[in-house]
Amino acid sequence: MSARGGRCGAAGALLALLLPALPAQDVDALLADQGDPAALTDAGRELAGRGRAADAAKLWRKAAALAPDYFPALFNLGFMHYSAGRPKEAADWLAKAAEAGPRDFNAHYLLGSAHRQNGAREAALRAWRAALAIRPGHFKLMQVMAVEYGKGRYHKEAAELLRRALDLQPENENLYYLALSAYQQAGDYAGGLKLAARAAAKYPQSARANFEYAWHLQKDGRFDEGLPLLRKAMALDAGYEEPFFFYGDWLVKQARHEEALEFLEKAVAVRGDYIAARMSLARALMGLRRWERAVEVLNAAARIEPRHPQPRLLLSQVYFRLGERKKASAEKELSLRLRRRNPTFLEAAQTRPFPD
């Protein structure tokens, strides 16, 4: 854009030479007499560089008043407010800057950052979308956006962005798993399956890659195809709990409780705080009528995560089946109280489309 330099000609250069000694009253004079937005902007930059931000702002505001679409003044005001921790004011100026300089990456990026600090996630993402359109290969911006899409439950958009990020860094293994998680949250199992197959082919010795592919095959109704991959994942890394939990939980769902025990015990041994695995293990034990052991597992889970309602809920069911109705009711009441206090434990986030 033509105004980027903020050049102000000979008068401006002379002015800059005088600036180190420029007293406050001369700033006032400059404000009164100078009619060149570029000269004012450059003067303001020099002042800002010397820590006189308030005076700089006065000059930039004057410049903006003289030329409402003069990008350098608008951007500098926005940047200054942003840097000073005033994102609301920053967003106002940066929005004007982004409009005056629609191809300026920094203006859009910084506008998005200001919006994010203001709690306006969707506006932030819109600004970042504009920034990314200017620099489509900006990997770090993709990271930032994927996180915000996720927080806003815009999982489909997050998945698409991570897929693009993967095109930029195809050797980044972790990126595959992040993208797979996003696909999963978006409910796009077909897209996830393709990516999981790619990851498994690229990283055949990775337990995670094999597990992800097996998981997606199961979701595609091809559990039998996934089972060798699950077994391979278990063999590759006995310290990776997910394949053990997944297979054990699947066996519980098929009422194959006895078979499930080995795998769920292993998942819990590997990761002691894995509440979902402990719940599945308890279900297997309940299915086998091994009440005492189920109570042990559930009590352990309740100790590990005392805020979680689910161990208490299952304890209420075990005690009911043991005919201990008072104990069952007490556990139920505790479970319900925990549910009200910690609703997110037992609520699923609902994915939604990004509002264009």
Add this chain to the structure above:
Amino acid sequence: MSISPATNFQAYAGPVNFQVKKSFPFVAFLAAAVFAAAASPANAQGVASSGSKPAPRVKASGLPWDAQFTDIAAEAGLDLRFTYGGETAKSYIIESNGSGAAFLDYDNDGRLDIFLVNGSTLEGFADGNAPTNRLYRNRGGSQFEDATQSAGLARSGWGSAVCAGDYDNDGALDLFVAYWGPDALYRNAGGGRFEEVAAATGVAGGGKQWSSGCTFVDYDRDGLLDLLVTQYQQFDPATAPPPGKASNCEWKGMPVYCGPRGLPFGNVTLYRNEGDGAFRDVSAAAGVRGVENYYAFTAAAADFDGDGWQDIYIACDSTPSIFFLNNGDGTFADFATETGLAFNEHGFEQGGMGIGVGDFDGDGLLDLIKTNFAGDYPNVYHHQEGGFFEDVVVRAGLAVNPQYVGWGVEYADLDNDGLQDVFQVNGHVYPELDRQTKVNETYKQSNLVYRNLGGGRFEDVTALSGPGLKIEKSSRGAAFGDFDDDGDVDVVAMNMADTASLLRNDLDNGNHWVRIELRGTQSNRAAIGAAVTIEAGGVRQTEAVLSQSSYVSHNDLRVHFGLGAAERVEGIAVRWPSGEVEEFPGAAGGRTLLLVEGSGEVAASP
């Protein structure tokens, strides 16, 4: 103002080298995102939904499926077009839930008649123009005539639920209709006439109370039907927030009407039949009023735990469900959580709507099925011994269609092979879905049929079930019964802003059947709450006589069993609402059998 050097302030002058300043390790970022999502408040949506995706389908059995449904509502004379709030947009939840339907023989002519509950609009209607409920009398030959006026049932307003029972034991079925506002109890006076006696008998309720479900139930075994009424919420449009204007007013990013979450809870009321024509509110004494913070819908009463006393299961929307176990002393206690009936298998609350009761695995224990909101599977609650239930929906094969909002549902042997299948009616609650393209959901949805394969497994045979299953409407209540008396189970369904569906089952596979009508003597005369077990062809089957099930609807009180190749029933056992179990001898099928309590004899129903 001061600008800290740490902020790295760099004024714009010339082509700057401004970059994204921070470097964000990816894994840390994802962890942060996941944590943030988990810690955010409950999704800004008004209804519980797990966001579940369809589970993998098992390979189709390839077996022939003979139940074929055709919608004959128009030719049969069911001309009511339901009114239920705005048709293309809804401002308040009162407009969304729809109403129930009933198959009943109100005039004792042996033919199933149809009663349809209607709604209203927020704007109301000029005098004389308000839509009313409808009673359609079965004239035979699959023809119905409107008998609403002559029967005295022409009431307008926001009707929701219907349940039937013979509360005065005079041999004629009475009707209770639940409303937002005063409820209605129609005593069947005989001669095809009803008289409204809710206020006179003490069961009218009223105010801002939105009654949503009901069931007649003899909870104290005195032979008289008592009445349980569920209230969905205390609803007042003057205080309810408008669409999108509060939390709980969003569906997948789309502003929609608010609730049920965030709106005032309803409660449960139990009326005891005093035997003198009046009912007494015993909610507090019986322990049902102490159960709070629920949005309750359909209520189904039966002796679920087999102890001889009637229990009550209530589907609740976005709260745990309620399972009242009868203590046998005039009181109930809620054991839904303890028995596995409150939540799904992962402990999530669900948007529960309808309830089906049956015995899908032939073990003689009553199983349940509950329909839920979109993004959740139905709950297939398998009854294990000891009154404990396990949700086996994934294993059973019914976790394949979570895109539907399920309402009416029933276990019914649709092809008479001796195994109880599942019929589920569906319809979304947000008509606004039809004006957008981002969310892959529609207001009108097809219904679903699952064939029972035996061994506790089902398969989706919707596509094989005839033209009636290809129709998409936004359905709510559904009732089940053999209206054309041809030996198979038909369905009538309520549809939002549309006419009803009368789905005639044109089964022609040669399988045999039997229908059983019960008459109580010690128990209530209609034998509501009884459970019937038969053995035929080496297969045991159990059905319950229910005053309400499906979604706030009422099925034919005569229970229907498919017999497969067996031409006769080898034996029958009835667990009467009195708590007594009585055995009856075998009999030939292909007809309706009448079993009178205490007689020990099987007679052909007149």
